[in-house]
Amino acid sequence: MTALFEDLVIAEHPLYEKIIGDLLSQQYSIIDNFFDVNEVSQLRDSILLKHEEDAFKKAAIGNRVNETVEKAIRGDVILWIDETFINTAETLFFNKINALISYLNRTCFLGILTKEFHYAIYPKGTYYKRHLDTFQNDDRRKLSFVCYLNDENWTTENGGELVIYTNENGVEVEKTIYPFPGRVVIFESQILEHEVKPVNTKRLSITGWLKTR
Numbered sequence: 001m002t003a004l005f006e007d008l009v010i011a012e013h014p015l016y017e018k019i020i021g022d023l024l025s026q027q028y029s030i031i032d033n034f035f036d037v038n039e040v041s042q043l044r045d046s047i048l049l050k051h052e053e054d055a056f057k058k059a060a061i062g063n064r065v066n067e068t069v070e071k072a073i074r075g076d077v078i079l080w081i082d083e084t085f086i087n088t089a090e091t092l093f094f095n096k097i098n099a100l101i102s103y104l105n106r107t108c109f110l111g112i113l114t115k116e117f118h119y120a121i122y123p124k125g126t127y128y129k130r131h132l133d134t135f136q137n138d139d140r141r142k143l144s145f146v147c148y149l150n151d152e153n154w155t156t157e158n159g160g161e162l163v164i165y166t167n168e169n170g171v172e173v174e175k176t177i178y179p180f181p182g183r184v185v186i187f188e189s190q191i192l193e194h195e196v197k198p199v200n201t202k203r204l205s206i207t208g209w210l211k212t213r
């Protein structure tokens, strides 16, 4: 017979603990191979299939209520993912996301209650100018989450770097992050400005937000 309390002990999860530590110390975390090669490949098939089906629309500035297409600021096309109607690849995606959220909620009292995710494709020549993810008057966005779905041959020459602007002792510091496949970047939505540099080759990702209500 096992004692009841044994079931209640929360096993420490080293990867999630690293993410939490990074967020506390530098307000962002970069996790390589959050999704493995096989998972990325399934998600890439999914994004490309949906793109073929022409389900994407021009990315709009603002939230779904206030959509104004502004090409000068961002050039990606997006497709929101409806979690009540997901395919196999999206199921494995949300299984991992939900596990992370539940760990964050159990250990950090972040109070993440809702989430929203979309696919994003940046065609050659497009970019997303420096911005804060809460500029859409959405102060419920707590953590921004980006996952890159590019293929194994992605090189730094392809551009499309995510640049995060941090403040170190009053000095602005640029952190350049390449969109390598399987890599996930999580950062504080309300604090860190960031941008996507112009891409030289079609760039694939899923972007989302963990929200407090």
Ligand SMILES: O=C(O)CCC(=O)C(=O)O
Pocket: 120, 128, 133, 146, 161, 162, 194, 195, 196, 205, 207
């Ligand atoms: O794709 C990225 O690296 C960042 C995208 C982004 O900043 C956004 O969609 O708000």
Ligand SMILES: [Fe+2]
Pocket: 131, 132, 133, 144, 194
């Ligand atoms: Fe952003």
